[in-house]
Amino acid sequence: SPVREQAAPTATPALETSAFGRDLLRAFSVRPREISPKYFYDAEGSRLFDRICDLPEYYPTRCEREVLGRHAGDIAGELGADVEIVEFGAGSCEKVRLLLDALQRPRRFRPIDISAEHLDAAAAGLRRDYPGLDVQPMAADYTRRLLLPAPEPGVRRVGFFPGSTIGNFTPREALAFMRMAAQVLRGGGLLLGADLVKAPEVLHAAYNDSQGVTAAFNLNLLARANRELGTRFDLEAFDHAAFYNAPLQRIEMHLASRREQEVTLGERRFTLREGETLHTENSHKFTPERLRLLAMRAGFRPGPIWFDRRRWFCVQWMMS
Numbered sequence: 001s002p003v004r005e006q007a008a009p010t011a012t013p014a015l016e017t018s019a020f021g022r023d024l025l026r027a028f029s030v031r032p033r034e035i036s037p038k039y040f041y042d043a044e045g046s047r048l049f050d051r052i053c054d055l056p057e058y059y060p061t062r063c064e065r066e067v068l069g070r071h072a073g074d075i076a077g078e079l080g081a082d083v084e085i086v087e088f089g090a091g092s093c094e095k096v097r098l099l100l101d102a103l104q105r106p107r108r109f110r111p112i113d114i115s116a117e118h119l120d121a122a123a124a125g126l127r128r129d130y131p132g133l134d135v136q137p138m139a140a141d142y143t144r145r146l147l148l149p150a151p152e153p154g155v156r157r158v159g160f161f162p163g164s165t166i167g168n169f170t171p172r173e174a175l176a177f178m179r180m181a182a183q184v185l186r187g188g189g190l191l192l193g194a195d196l197v198k199a200p201e202v203l204h205a206a207y208n209d210s211q212g213v214t215a216a217f218n219l220n221l222l223a224r225a226n227r228e229l230g231t232r233f234d235l236e237a238f239d240h241a242a243f244y245n246a247p248l249q250r251i252e253m254h255l256a257s258r259r260e261q262e263v264t265l266g267e268r269r270f271t272l273r274e275g276e277t278l279h280t281e282n283s284h285k286f287t288p289e290r291l292r293l294l295a296m297r298a299g300f301r302p303g304p305i306w307f308d309r310r311r312w313f314c315v316q317w318m319m320s
C-alpha cells in the first residue's frame, strides 16, 4: 500500500530536502564530524533546554537573573527611557521581564525567534502582563540580516542577547552577528549576557548533570533526526561526552560512538569507530577583556559591565 511504501527504510527524502537533513549528511561526510547546535531546538529540545536551566549544576541562568536583578537600576539608567527592545532568540521571553520591570516607559518589545509557535504564546503573555507595551514578535533567523522598521523619533532601539548564546557561535560567527547587530541597533546599544571563564570543575558539572538532562538534550539531535528525517540512529549506541577545552576556553559537546557501528543515511553508509564522535556544540566562555575586544571589533563602544556575586557571569552594555 502507499502507506507502507512511505514507511520503507530508504524513504528519507527529508535528508536531501531539509536544511537539517543536508547538514546531517554533510556532518557525517567531513572530518572532524560536526553539526550546528541550532538543530538541538525542536519542541522536545526546547523543553529539555528549559529543564537544563533549572538544574542545580547549570548556574548560567540563575547567575544572569542575579545580575539583572541586582543591577536593575544601573542597567535601566544606561538604557534610558522610551526604548524599543529587540531580543535575539527570545524563546519564552522570561528574562526580558526583569528588564521591562526595571525600565522607565518601555515602548515596544520585538522578540525575534526561529520558532513562531513559541513566540506567539510568549507574546500573548507579555501583552497581558504589560498592557502599555507594544509587542511585535517576529519569526526569523536572527543570524541573518534583519530588516526592522525605524523606531519613531524619541525612541531608542536597544538589543538584548542574554543567556551566553553568543558563546555557541564560532568566533567568526560571533563577530559577524555582532557587526549585524551594531547596524540594526545604530543610535542605541546592546545588552549582552556572557558566561565567564572559571574553574574547570564548575564548567564540567554544568554540562554533565547528575540527572542526565544534558545528555538527553544532546542525544535529542539523533532522536530528532529519527523523527523528522526517517533515520534509524540507535540512541543506545551513543554516549554524551562534554568536556572543557581549556586552550580554546570552551565546553565541547560530542556524541561518541560506544562501539564500531554503521550508520545509514538514505542511500549512504558511514562507519563509526568506537569512540569516534559527532561534535554537536561549543559553548565558549569569556573574559571581560575578550568581550570588550569583540564589542569594539564589531563597531560598538563598550560601556559598563555587571557581574553576579561570584563573578561567574556578566552582562555587558555597549553602545552603537
Ligand code: AVI
Pocket: 052, 060, 163, 164, 165, 166, 167, 168, 207, 214, 217, 281, 282, 283
Ligand atoms: C543556549 N546555550 C547558551 C547553552 C549553553 O550553555 O551553551 C546550551 C546548552 N548546552 C548544554 N547545556 C546548555
